[in-house]
Amino acid sequence: MDLQSRLEALIAPSLDAMGYELVRVQLQGKQRLTLQIMADRKDGVMMAVDDCADISRSVSALLDVEDPISAAYTLEVSSPGIDRPLTRAKDFVAWAGFEAKMESCQPIDGRKRFRGKLLGLDEAGVNVRLVIEAAGEIAIPLADVRGAKLVLTDELIAATLKDQEE
Structure with missing residues (x-):
């Protein structure tokens, strides 16, 4: 299991127990590593600074015990924001109808980068x-x-x- 998958497997259950969903885990940087965690509230309420602080404290303690990253790093916790990354299958369904940018691993009709209106997933x-x-x-x-x-x-x-007003 690669480090990214290990971090997701380690962090997701803790967030789930706290009432959050893991959106993305990303380790960035070469000299100075930053572990970026994006989360959403399960109840659909917009994330607040206190939510990020709660997640940061919990994940920091968990990572201190498990120590999956050998080098020094900075932990950064945030909400996905309005122009959020689409990382899970359900994201592509939930945000259908909105404009999205996508990059594919393999070329499709000679291109890897696309921008257009998201329609969701196919029937399968x-x-x-x-x-x-x-x-x-x-x-x-x-x-x-x-x-x-x-x-x-x-x-x-x-x-x-x-959505915030409702």
């Missing part, structure tokens, strides 16, 4: 569907998605603000 749940203005609808195998995130648009901001 194995391909991400995206409408691209110039090319129409494309399907990118979920397993081949290297990275994906929502694009910050007025529509996305309005929808996010509306």
